Amino acid sequence: MATTALRRPIESGVPDNKPHLHPKFIKNYGNWKYHDRPRPGVLHHVSHTGDEVWSIRAGTQRQMDVFTIRKLCDIADKFAEGFVRFTIRSNIEFMVSTAKQVDPLIAELEKNGFPVGGTGNSISMIAHTQGWLHCDIPGTDASGVVKALMDDLIVEFKREEMPNRVHLSTSCCEINCGGQADLAIIIQHTKPPKINHDMVANVCERPAVVARCPVAAIRPAMVNGKPSLEIDESKCMCCGACFPPCPPMQINDPEFSKLAIWVGGKNSNARGKPTFMKMVASGLPNNPPRWPEVSIVVKNILNVYKNDGRPWERMSDWIERIGWPQFFEKTGLPFTKYLIDDWRGSRASLNQSAHIRF
């Protein structure tokens, strides 16, 4: 058999970041003293030697075409110094050595449609997933939800007027790749999976699927003379965990897959310990291309928080002060029985005290 020599990969792993660091980062590595923010979207860092660097942060669409990337590179080469970095929320940062470079760079970014902001007490870009664009198990889109929401939230991206920073995320299934956030939008399935029994035996490793179910609702069964799986629908809580290992167990439903809103996640240790977010709303329709019903609820919560939160209170700090009854009262969101946890460890989420605000 004719063989062509296949190229062996160079297993180089994580690349050295030194060639990618702005010269001032190399010079002052580990020797920074403080930073301030001369205006929203701009970080000004000063080192112990007195060196200064300005970082200008701008929003991107994350899923970028090469023309957008080249445009950002052109701006970095002409108006900054040829070095950029990305934040965990897909914002891009341009570094410059003098204060006088800041305004022309901002003007150029804004001229080309890249909003400058996302620093300090702003609403930053939404951490998100792949959605219909690339995921194999999505209940909704990701980039589109984010684009629609950021069109509405861009004003708060460009200023620093929230009580503290606001991190948002979206996730197109309950696995929640978007992650914990001050406010998260996550698919919430409401019906058990629909099983294509003709396919299961060929596609799914049945014991693995049975093991995957968090509530042991799946069991092997013969259906129409073929080995398949069946679901105890009284146990199933519609999480969709069986769908990735067994695509014939379709969980996504154009009508019954809804969107839920979660609030109060915080990864920072600042003030209180890190917190997980809590579900506060569900049943919102999955309504492309702009998901207006979701947008209304999200903006309402953010507005109430903005008006009621004290300086430095993250969403979780604010709710801890005002209490959950007032959160639901002030946001007008209904507190339903589905918001009382019944999973393992859930007693810790009940009010084990006589602490009640009247």
Next chain:
Amino acid sequence: MAKKLHDTPQLDQLESGPWPSFVTGIKRLAETNDMAVDLLGQLETSYQTKKGYWKGGTVGVFGYGGGIIPRFTELKNDKGEPVFPDAAEFHTIRVQPPAGMHYNTATLRKMSDIWEKHGSGLIAFHGQSGDIMFQGATTANVQPAFDELNEMGFDLGGAGPAVRTSMSCVGAARCENSCYDEATAHRTVLNNFMDDMHRPSLPYKFKFKFSGCPNDCMNSIQRADMAVIGTWRDNIRTDEKMAKAWFAKHGMDELVNDVVARCPTKTLQLKQIKSLKKGPHISSVAINDTHAIEIDNKDCVRCMHCINVMSGSLATGVDKGASILVGGKRTLKIGDLFGTVVIPFMKLETEEDMEKLVDFGQRTIDFFAENALEHERTGEMIERIGLVNFLEAMEIDVDANMVAYPRTNPYVRADGWDDEVAKINAKKQAGKGA
């Protein structure tokens, strides 16, 4: 010129508005790229039917077992042919970023050229695990695209039951709160596990994340099986000139309400200068001629709040290192888990320190590989077997920093109590002698 665009009335509505539009970007690609034309066609279909149409499969590069996310269309006509044939294969190549996600523009331009040549021209900076995601290549083009990226000095990331691509914060390169060299730790640790990344054979995924201080900008406590979070052991440093300038600008209301009152352990106090305490664990700094901030560092939990508010006036100590937390993950299967403290403090300054971190990572992954059930994350394994069993396997002594509070139930067989106390006392004695 590419083929004609499909009608996309739904997606077109995402071109208006002030935020940068990914639809406009893909349309620009579609001027010259048929894959982008058909990607828009399939995405528009999803917007209309509210269904996804990708399925996975097996696509890889020679020499590796993972790192490519295969996507084949399931949107077929009656004859079983793809409705959008030029996007029928739309695979993603996951590539590991430099620590801190810094780039020179020459590198980004070169990546763009490679992806324009071999792929759809769509690149995400970055995916939620930190990968650069080169989105959209045919099966045939995956290998040549990877070869060129690999020749640039970039390597595939992780996918499946493997060590995953890692992330580290901007860190020492630009941040005054950096408590260790995040980039070196990230690169040293991960490059030890390339075999476990590129040839997936673990029970499930394993993620490292590196944050330089307890602000945890990498969200490591909620997302990493092993979180390396910078911290310090000595006193908070102070700068009187900056503290006075901060107070002159912000005033008493902000000092009291935003700094003093928000200290989680109330160790930060406002005092008259004449009544300040002195001692090896006290930090204090005058904010005007009569008053000062006083911090008893023994009661400080290193939460970062006061340092965040008064950047420069207050700063981390100099005896720096990291806390190691293990077991963080998202929901499936047993519910969300935070990472919990396993090593309260370790220095990360010398090569030997870094080797100790690598060694701990190695032993954790070895134990995980042998003891976790299929599709079980490290945190779930520890939940199942108990932290003490994990610690004993790791040969780590228990420490009160590992718990929020001691046991609240008596359901424990404690007949080894005296032996444990004797062991602890013997270790204390040996420690004193050394």
